[in-house]
Every structure is written in C-alpha cells, then in structure tokens.
Amino acid sequence: MPLPVYLLALAVFAMGTSEFMLAGLLPDLAADLGVPVATAGLLTSAFAVGMVVGAPLIAALARRWPPRSSLLAFLALFLAAHVVGAVTESFAVLFATRVVAAFANAGFLAIALTAAAALVAPDQKGRALAVLLGGTTIATIAGVPGGALLGALLGWRATFWAVALLCVPAALGVLRGLPDTRGTHGPHLRTELAVLRRPRLLLVMGLGALVNAGTFGAFTYIAPVVTETAGLGELWIPVVLVLFGAGSFAGVTAAGRLSDRRPGQVIAVAGPLLLLGWCVLGLWAIHPAVLLPLAFAQGALAFAVGSTLIARVLYEAADAPTMAGSYATAALNVGAAAGPILAAFTLAAGPAGPLWAAAALVAAALLLAVPGRRVFASAATALTR
Template sequence: MPLPVYLLAVAVFAMGTAEFMLAGLLPDLAADLGVDVATAGLLTSAFAVGMVAGAPLIAALARRWPPRGSLLAFLALFLVAHVLGAVTDDFAVLLATRIVAALANAGFLAVALTATAGLVAPDRKGRALSILLGGTTIATIAGVPGGALLGAVFGWRATFWAVAVLCLPAALGILRGLPAGEARATAGPLLRSELAELRRPRLILVMGLGALVNAATFGAFTYIAPVVTEAAGLGTLWVPVVLVLFGVGSFAGVAAAGRLSDHRPGAVIAVAGPLLALGWCALGAWAAIPAALLVLAFVQGALAFAVGSTLIARVLYEAAGAPTMAGSYATAALNVGAAAGPVVAGLTLGTGPTGPIWASAVLVAAALLLAARGRVVFASSAGSPLVTR
C-alpha cells in the first residue's frame, strides 16, 4: 500500500476519536451542562447529521481543489471546532461546534476516500479502505477509551482538548505524505452526471444496507456507558475497558474484511450479518453478566465493522461512475446510520439501559430482511457490481 494511505489513516484516527468519544463521556457531560443523557446523545446525532449533509455538499465544492490543500483546510476547521467545544458552558454552542466539526470531518473523509481509491489498483479498493478505516478502529481501541479515561480523571473537556492536539501530527503527516499538487483536472464527468448515479437502485440499496448496519453500531455504542455501569453494575473505569475490547474487535473485523471484501463480499455478509444480529440479542440478554459483556463487546466490534466496512467498499464500487463524489456517497451512507442510530436507541432508554442494544438487533434484522426481500447477490469478483434481480 502507498505511504499516503497510512498517513491519511492517522488523520482519520484523530477524527474517529472525536466522532466516537462521547460514548464514554455522556453521563458526566450531561450532568455538567444540565441536560439529560438522551439529550446529550443528540451531540452524536448532530455530528452524524453534519456528516450526512456535509459530505456531498463539500465534496461537490472541493471536487476540483488540490487534495492536500483541501485536507489541511478541513483538518484546521476541525481543530478550531474542538477548541471552542472545550471552552463552552452552553449546550447549544457545543451542539453547534459538533455540527461544524462534522462538516469538516465530512469534507476530509469524502476527499480522503476518493483519494485513497485513486492511489491503488481498481481491485484493491477494499483493502485500501480497510487501512483508512483502520484509523477509526484504532481510535476505538486507543483514542476513545483513552478519552473516556481522561474524561473520568480530568473531566470531559480534557478529551476535547486532546482531540485538538491530535490534529497537529495528523496535519504534519498530510504535509509530508501528500504532494502539493495542482487543482484537479476539469476533464471528467460533470457534477450532474455524478449526482445522477444516485438514481441507480443498486447504489441506493447498498447505501441503505450500510446505513442500517451503522445505525445499529452507533445506537449501541453511544449508550454503552449505562450498559456497563447500570446493567452490569461495574464502575465507571470499566467503561474504557469495554470500549477497548470493542475497538480491538473492530480492528480485527476491518482487517479480516479488508482481505475479503474485494473478492468475496457475499461471504462476509452472509456469515457475519446474521451473527451480528444474534450477537446484539445475546448482549441484550446477558449484559448483566460482566464476563459476557466483555466477550460480546469484542465480538460485536469485529462483526459490526466487518459487515459495515464491506458494505461501504461496495458503495465505492457501485459509485465508480462518480469518481470525485464516490467518497461522499460512502460517507453519507455511514453517517445516515450514525445520525439515526442514537436517536432510535435513545427512544428505548426508558425501557432500561439495554434498550439501545435491542434496538440495534432490530436494525440489523431490518437490514437482513431488506437484503433477503431484494434477493441481493454480492459479486464474487472485485470490480463487479452488486447484482439484483
């Protein structure tokens, strides 16, 4: 893999930490700002909404800009948003900074996904994507649990400051790893032609499946702290432990899927999809048993990211006719789910701390039913599109 792919993954690590970090901070943040936990959960949804809206919009605006300059500008805006979030005492202002940070993250990820796909051979998109998303999974292993621990010791604001600092080495990596380049050539598909790809049923279908699976992941992940402290009866310092296990599992899932998603995506979905749904059911039933919670945190992390990354890779394949916008479509698919998941899961908190886990099981089941009802068959060879009949 080219070195720039790994350097982009470093930046994705910083942004992934920011996107996921509230999972371990919600109770303390809510108490400090005078809102309930479900309202604080809207910070995760706001971030995801900003990602959904921002990905296609900013990708369209930046489609002719030099990639390195675009990535650095988005990273700088992301840094500023987290500095402002760290110093505010107003929930509405914090919500606004999350939206701004999301727009910056959306632009960055959309450009990074497209740039990454262009750095490798056509049949290695899934592998390159797994490395890029590896930055997100490492964030769940180290960044998010570290942020939760930092928040537990020094308060939630310290985590926002830490994310801002993480942007600095990420920017250095981009400066050293990517050429300055010139503006992208004006030749190529017109924007309206690339947007017209969104009328293709196969692309919409695979984006919808990715959104549902990601909604399940974010729905459970956002409210994992109450599961640990209330359902399992563990102390707050166990929250980072569970997050580490989920992150280690997610890294394993992305790594395994990255080697299969280009050539055998059907096998990944057919095997890991049903296991993912059953795993959420098992976690909902056995969350009160600490040992089961710890084991299932790892297993669900692996299954969720194996299925999710495979579906997002298929979005890039299906959007091959939109070379400058494909990354934004993949980003939107990820974050439609990330926006909806916490909202749906938050509605179930009244049933108890495991309500979000059961909501995740339902969302994955819906994705499997959609695939079955559409008689979806994933191509067995790289570069071949999703086939439906």
C-alpha cells in the same frame, strides 16, 4: 498499500476519536451542562447529521480543489471547533461545534476516500478503505478509551483539548505525505450525481446505513450498560471500549482482505452472527462474563459487515470519481445519525434498550439484503458493468 494511505489514516484516527469519544463521556458531560443523558446523546447525532449533509455538499464544492490543501483546511477547521467546544458552558454552542466539526470531518473523509481509492489498483478499493477505517478502529481502541479515562480523571473538556492537539501531527502527516497536485478533472457534477439513481448503489447505501445505525446506537449508550446493567464501576467503561475497538480493528482488517473478492461471504456469515450477538447482549449483558467477550465480538462483526457494505458503495459509484467518497461517507453517517436517535427512544425500557434497537436494525438490513444478494456476487461486478 502506498504510504500516503497510512498517513491519511492517521488523520482519520484523530477525527474518529472525536466522533466516538462521547460514548464514554455522556454521563459527566450531561451533568456538567445540566441536560439529560438522552439529550446529550444527540451530540452524536448532530455530528453524524453534519457528516451526512456535509459529505456530498463539501465534496461537490471542493471537487476541483487541490486535495492536499483541502485536507489541511478541513483539519484546521476541525481543530478550531474542538477548542471552542472545550471552553464553552452552553450545550447549544457545543451542539453547534459538533456540527461544524462534522462538516470538516465530512469534507476530509470524502476527499480522503477518493484520494486513497485513486492511489491503489481498481480492485483494491476495499483494502484501501480498510486502512482508512483502521484509523477509526484504532481510535476506538486507544483514542476513545483514553479519552474516557482522561475525562474520568480531568473532566470531559480535557478530552476535547486532547483531540485538538491530535490534529497537529495529523496535519503534518498530510503535508509531508501527499503530493501537492491540482484538483481532479473528472466527469461533470451532474453526471456524477446521476449515479445515485442506480438501484444497486441505493441498496448498498441503505444497507450500510442500517447496519451502522445499529452499531452507533448501541455504542453511544454503552456506558449505562456497563455501569447500570452489568453493575460495573466507571473505570470499566474504557475497558469495554477497548474491547469493542480491538474487535473493530480485527473485523475491518479481516474484511479488508475479503471485501474486494468475497463480499457475499462476509455478509452471509458475519451478518447473522452480528444479529445474534446483539440479541445475546440484550438478554445477558447483566453478566460481565457475557458483556466483556461480546464487546470484542460485536465490534469485529459490526465493522466487518459495515466496512464491506461501504466498500461496495465505492465500487457501485466507480463512475463518480470525485463524489464516490462522499456517497460512502453519507451512507456510513446516515446510520450514525439515526442510530443514537432511535436508540434514545428505547432507553425508557432500560439501559439495554439500545442493544435491542441494534438487533432490529441489523435484522431489517439482512431481510433487505436477501432479494438484492446479487450485488454481493463479487467486487468485479461493479468494474465490468
């Protein structure tokens, strides 16, 4: 992989830390701002909704802008949103900063995905995507648990300040690693939007949304599972987050080596195992001996399946070179927005309710994937159609 792809992953790490960090901060944040935990969980959905709306909108507006300048501008906006979030006493203002940060993240990721895909061979898009998502999974290994620990020691606001500081080296990496080129001159925007009519593209976007809805729904409310269902102390929350993040990194790395050539095998093997894992957790998360190893396994399986599906979006949208990244980002974050909302409704059944919601969402994805399995025959199909 070219060095600029890894430098883009550094920035994705900073943004991924912010996107996932609330999973370890919700109880304290909710208590400080005087809102229920379920209401605080909507901050994750607010971020994801901003990503869904922002990805195609900002990609369309910025498609002719110089990539490096655009990426730096989005990082600056992201930093500013976290500074405001760190000092506000209002839940409404914090909610708004999450939407703004999400727009900045959406614009950055949409352009970064397109830029990374352009830096590699046409049949290596899955590997390039895996490197970028590797920044996200490292965030779940180091950034999110570190943020949870920082929040436990110094309060949730300290985590927001830490994310703002992370943007500085990320910006330097983009500035020094990416060439200062002019904007991309691709097909007309109407032509790129027309690819959204393709059933194959809509299928993989829908499947990616369902799988990621399950992942985000369960992950957002993992703290109550650790402390209430399993009966562990608060300091065990970062441990579970580290295990989930380490599994995520393992899963996305393995999928990156397989999703270009054998996407069907990844879905056929990892998909049913992911469903089984959520069911087992729903039944036996009360036992730490079950919760801890399955946190790793579910992270690996969820990101292996999810990243493979998102890579397929890039292949199926190959005729939309400036918008493909936004379609992939939107598919990922439709799930990230819907998952916590759906999971919040299941909290009335207990802390393990979101685990069962995740199982139901993955089951729906697998049922839809069976009649559409030809889309996973090989990565080359999208290149030769």
